[in-house]
Amino acid sequence: MAISPIASPVQLVFDTNILVDALTARGHYYEYAVQVLEWVQRGEVEGWYAPHTLTTVYYLVEKTLGMQAQTRAQASQAAQAVIKRVVGLLKPLPQVGNEFLEMEGQPGDDLEDLLLVELASQYLPNPVIVTRDKGMLIADRAWEAAHPKEMVERGLAPWLSRQKGKPIEFIDLRSQQRAIWPQLQTNLQKVLHHSQYILGPEVRELESRLAAYVGVEHCVTVASGTEALLISLMALGIGPGDEVITTPFTFVATAEVIVLVGATPVFVDIESDTCNLDVRLIEAKITAKTKAILPVSLYGQPADMDEIDTIAARRGLPVIEDAAQSFGADYKGRKSCNLSTIGCTSFFPSKPLGCYGDGGAIFTHDDDIAQACREIRVHGQSRRYVHTRIGVGGRMDTLQCAIVQAKLERFDWEIQRRLEIGARYNQVLDEAGIPRVQQRPDRTSVFAQYTVFVADREGVQAKLKAAGIPTAVHYPAPLNEQPAYRHLCCPDCTPVASEVAKQVLSLPMSADLRLLQQQTIIQTLSGVRGEG
Amino acid sequence: MKAELVFNLGQVRLAAPLYLKADAPIHMTIEVAEEYIAPSRDWFPEEFRLPPPVAARRPPAKPGSLQEELNIILGPLALTRPGASIGDDHQSYLEAIEERYFGH
Numbered sequence: 001m002a003i004s005p006i007a008s009p010v011q012l013v014f015d016t017n018i019l020v021d022a023l024t025a026r027g028h029y030y031e032y033a034v035q036v037l038e039w040v041q042r043g044e045v046e047g048w049y050a051p052h053t054l055t056t057v058y059y060l061v062e063k064t065l066g067m068q069a070q071t072r073a074q075a076s077q078a079a080q081a082v083i084k085r086v087v088g089l090l091k092p093l094p095q096v097g098n099e100f101l102e103m104e105g106q107p108g109d110d111l112e113d114l115l116l117v118e119l120a121s122q123y124l125p126n127p128v129i130v131t132r133d134k135g136m137l138i139a140d141r142a143w144e145a146a147h148p149k150e151m152v153e154r155g156l157a158p159w160l161s162r163q164k165g166k167p168i169e170f171i172d173l174r175s176q177q178r179a180i181w182p183q184l185q186t187n188l189q190k191v192l193h194h195s196q197y198i199l200g201p202e203v204r205e206l207e208s209r210l211a212a213y214v215g216v217e218h219c220v221t222v223a224s225g226t227e228a229l230l231i232s233l234m235a236l237g238i239g240p241g242d243e244v245i246t247t248p249f250t251f252v253a254t255a256e257v258i259v260l261v262g263a264t265p266v267f268v269d270i271e272s273d274t275c276n277l278d279v280r281l282i283e284a285k286i287t288a289k290t291k292a293i294l295p296v297s298l299y300g301q302p303a304d305m306d307e308i309d310t311i312a313a314r315r316g317l318p319v320i321e322d323a324a325q326s327f328g329a330d331y332k333g334r335k336s337c338n339l340s341t342i343g344c345t346s347f348f349p350s351k352p353l354g355c356y357g358d359g360g361a362i363f364t365h366d367d368d369i370a371q372a373c374r375e376i377r378v379h380g381q382s383r384r385y386v387h388t389r390i391g392v393g394g395r396m397d398t399l400q401c402a403i404v405q406a407k408l409e410r411f412d413w414e415i416q417r418r419l420e421i422g423a424r425y426n427q428v429l430d431e432a433g434i435p436r437v438q439q440r441p442d443r444t445s446v447f448a449q450y451t452v453f454v455a456d457r458e459g460v461q462a463k464l465k466a467a468g469i470p471t472a473v474h475y476p477a478p479l480n481e482q483p484a485y486r487h488l489c490c491p492d493c494t495p496v497a498s499e500v501a502k503q504v505l506s507l508p509m510s511a512d513l514r515l516l517q518q519q520t521i522i523q524t525l526s527g528v529r530g531e532g
Numbered sequence: 533m534k535a536e537l538v539f540n541l542g543q544v545r546l547a548a549p550l551y552l553k554a555d556a557p558i559h560m561t562i563e564v565a566e567e568y569i570a571p572s573r574d575w576f577p578e579e580f581r582l583p584p585p586v587a588a589r590r591p592p593a594k595p596g597s598l599q600e601e602l603n604i605i606l607g608p609l610a611l612t613r614p615g616a617s618i619g620d621d622h623q624s625y626l627e628a629i630e631e632r633y634f635g636h
Contacts, residue, residue, distance in 0.1 A: 017621060023602065025591040027615025031599075038598045059628035060621055065609045068554055068588075074609070081605045086598075133618050 007175030007512045010144075010159050011046040011124040012036065014090060015116065015131035016053045016060070018148055023057075023082045024064040029132055032148035036130055039156055040089050046178065047090040048124065050116040052097075058083060091181050093119040110135065117143045125174070128159060161516070168508050168517050170470040171350045175512035176414075180406045187402035199378075200398035206405050210361055213408075214337045218370035220362045221396040222377050225324040225346020226253040228360035231394055232320050232342045233261045233292070235372035242291040246322075247277045248478035248489070249497040250296040254322050255479045259488075263291065267480045269494040273438040275451070275504070276303040278496070282311055293319045297326035297336055299437055299474070300352060300418075301445035305331055305339040312340075320344060324360075325448035327353050328415045332442050337363040347396070347404055352418065352446045353411055355400040414511035415446055421513055422447040425522070432526045437504075449474050450509040454529065457505055463528040469521055472506045537562060554588035554611060588612060 014037075020026060022033035040047030062072075062079040069075035093116075105114045113136060120127035121143060129136055129145040136145045151159065177184065191202060203221055211219035222228045238244060240262035246254055248267035255265040268281045277295045293312050295303040305321060312319045319340035323329075326336040327345040337343030345351075347359030362373050372389070375382050380391030422445060429436050435453040439445045451474065454460045461471050478497035480489040492498070507521055536547035544562065552558070588611045593599035603610040616624070 017618060020621065021615075024613055025599075025602075025611060026613045029615070030591070030612075034597075034599050034602070041598055056625055059625055059632075063624050063628050064613060064616075065606070067551065067613075068609055068611060078606050078609050082602055085601060085605055135618065 006043040006046060007172075007179040008045045008160065009514060010126045010128050011048055011120075011178070012040065013048045013050070013093070013116065013120045013124070013127050013129045015129055015133060015136065016056050016112070017132055018130050019049070019053075019057050019083075019086065020060045020064065021132075023061050023079075023086055026064060029147075029149055032152045033130075035152050036148045037086060037089060044156055045160070048093055048120070048127070049087060049090045050119050051092045051095050052115055053112060054083075054087065056112065057087070091178070092185070094123050094181070094185070095119060124178070167468055168470065168513075168521065169510075170472060170506075170508050172508075172510045172512040173349060173354075176407070176510070179512070180410060183409050184403065184406040187406045188399065191398050191402045197398050198395060200401075202398050202401040202405060203396065206401040206408075207361070209405070209408060211363065214335045214343070214363050216338045216343070216363045217365045217367070218363065218373075220370060220373040220377065221401060222360045222362060222373075223394045223396055224358040225322075225344060225348060225351075225360040226257060227377070227392065227394040228324075228344035228346070228362045229253060229294070229320065229322060230257040230260060231373050231376045231392065232344055232362055232369075233257055233263070234376050234390070234392075235369050236292060236318055236320075236342075238263050238291045241289060243287060243289040244292045244294050245282060245285055245290060246294040247296050247298070247497070248480045248494045249275055249475065249500065250298060250322065250479065251324070251475065252479060252482070253324075254294060254296055255485055255488075258294070259485075264289075265479070265485070265488055266290070267478070267489045267494055267497075269496045270500065272496050272500060274301060274303075274440065275299065275437055275500055276301065277308070279304045279307040279311065282308065286311075286315055286317075290315070290317060293317055294322060295319070296322040296324075297329065299445060299451055300326045300329055300448040301437075301439055302326055302329055302331040302336045302339060302443050309340055318342065324348070325351065326446060327351065328411065328418075328446045330444045336446075337361075341366065342369060347400065350448075352414070352448050353404060353407060355396075355403045355407075357397075357400055359396045359400040359404065361396075417511040418447045418509070419444060421509065421511075421518060422450060424515075424518060425450050425507070425509075428522045429525075432522070434525065434529060447509050449506040451504050451506045452525070453500070453503040454505050455503065457503060460525070460528050461505060464524060467524045467528075469524055470508060473504060474506050475501060475504070477501050558614065 018033045021030040022037055039045050058079060061083060062075050065078050066072060066075035099118060100111055100115050103114055103118055105111065120129060127144060129143060130148055131137060131145055132147050137147060191200060194200060207219040207221055222231055238261055242263040243266045244258045244263050245266045245268055247270055249270045258265040266285050268285050269278050270276060271278045275298050293308055295308050297303050309319055321337065321340045321343045323336045323343050324346035329336040331339055337345055341364065343363040345361050347353060347355040349356060364370050375389055376391040377394035378391060379393060380387045380389040382388040429452060437451045464471050478494055478501055479485045480494060535550055537544050538547050590610055591599055591603060591612050593603055
């Protein structure tokens with residue numbers, strides 16, 4: 001059953017009486033109840049139900065239909081079919097089953113109602129219980145409740161807009177989790193049931209799905225994005241005395257793994273507008289010791305991969321795309337991670353496709369490299385207790401793979417949303433004259449970060465924080481200025497990276513960022529800059 | 533026909549199920565001697581009120597609407613029905629549980 005990917009500012013929780021009314025065309029409000037359910041069906045608002053109410057719904061629907069049914073079997077069959085259709089539109093509230101043991105009700109309270117309120121309040125940020133139960137619609141209640149007739153007559157807008165004062169999150173993972181909850185729960189339960197926590201069936205399933213999505217022959221899931229880079233370098237046999245050309249303007253993992261295998265990172269400066277590697281400067285840095293080029297597709301936008309591949313081919317070098325931030329991006333009709341010898345991504349929770357811990361993947365068309373990566377991630381093991389090469393404990397666990405699989409269900413929708421939100425940021429910021437990271441027309445950015453350039457960064461950041469807008473800096477200094485890496489490269493030989501690092505500021509960005517929130521962010525940023 | 537009624541758990545109930553056609557009158561009266569009437573209880577928050585009559589008909593539905601889907605699934609059981617109070621639902625639920633566990 002396909003459930004809407006939408007995560008909305010309010011979440012409608014359907015009480016038993018409303019579901020029974022809608023399912024049996026009962027009373028004078030059933031049409032309103034059906035209409036509210038249609039909002040959910042169209043993806044205009046989230047719809048939820050409490051699993052413990054389902055048997056009550058079933059008994060009541062069966063009994064109500066039974067008044068006109070010829071046989072009980074007819075009523076039962078119809079009740080089941082109609083419940084599956086409508087409840088299938090809704091998401092189940094998380095429920096262990098014994099929550100009522102912790103509840104403090106008053107004598108005479110309806111336990112079923114209490115539990116519904118308890119679950120909705122615990123799990124959902126802004127629940128509205130849709131009911132016509134006067135006991136739930138009482139004044140001075142601790143919960144939000146509404147009669148379907150009132151909702152339909154007023155329309156959905158007032159309910160959605162009343163939440164605009166809620167805090168903005170830098171990356172809204174909670175809304176995403178609500179949106180994928182049923183699939184997530186199903187996937188996790190499946191793993192817990194079969195108990196194959198390491199290299200269980202979900203690992204291979206995810207690898208197949210990701211390989212197909214990217215359009216490559218092989219996908220090897222690994223313990224993190226860092227591990228993906230490390231294992232790739234190991235699979236290519238890069239080691240002491242070797243050099244790897246890369247960018248200094250990236251997360252430290254990119255250079256860290258080069259040093260870990262005993263090689264030396266050679267930093268090449270970046271473009272000032274995209275913040276990606278400046279390909280014009282690469283060839284000058286290639287020496288006899290150079291063994292690979294490792295560009296980063298920063299902020300979610302692929303680097304100039306064709307040009308880099310051309311240079312690498314001329315010199316017989318492999319290219320590893322660090323696509324930790326760009327999974328899902330397109331580059332001249334191909335996907336990021338399918339643009340070079342090897343593509344590496346990360347499933348860190350804040351990434352465009354993230355898990356709930358650490359995870360990553362390696363992509364390649366090369367059978368030998370894929371085999372090497374598979375062996376290295378399991379301690380260099382070609383078969384059980386036969387270690388044919390040096391390896392690491394670098395597997396992605398089955399539970400994390402099950403989580404990524406659940407997220408894949410709405411990944412296309414999320415990418416589309418990211419593109420729309422990014423385009424809106426671009427347009428309004430350009431109109432306001434606020435400089436930002438640029439995107440090339442022959443590729444897309446999935447906006448793992450949406451980044452602008454500001455002069456007085458600390459001041460702007462503080463003012464935005466005071467206005468309730470979280471920001472982050474990616475990254476405050478190029479790696480060749482970091483204490484652990486300074487000796488590997490002259491600290492002043494990447495002037496563009498040094499300058500850009502003083503100005504970049506990332507704004508809230510995620511697929512569930514709402515229009516009103518985005519408008520608030522842009523207006524506040526414009527005002528803050530104006531003050532400066 | 534005559535139907536036998538029984539007082540059970542404070543409710544007047546039919547001794548045997550009696551299924552009426554959708555258009556049958558639902559308002560019937562019985563007489564009970566005053567001396568047997570006990571004070572009212574607070575079991576149901578809503579007082580019982582006779583539901584307004586609803587002419588049983590197929591619920592109107594626009595093409596492609598959720599209601600149309602429901603009508604298709606329910607087939608001949610897709611009919612508009614009288615409303616039920618929360619108390620009625622509670623009672624129906626108790627009856628359903630009784631049927632389920634006591635084999636009525």
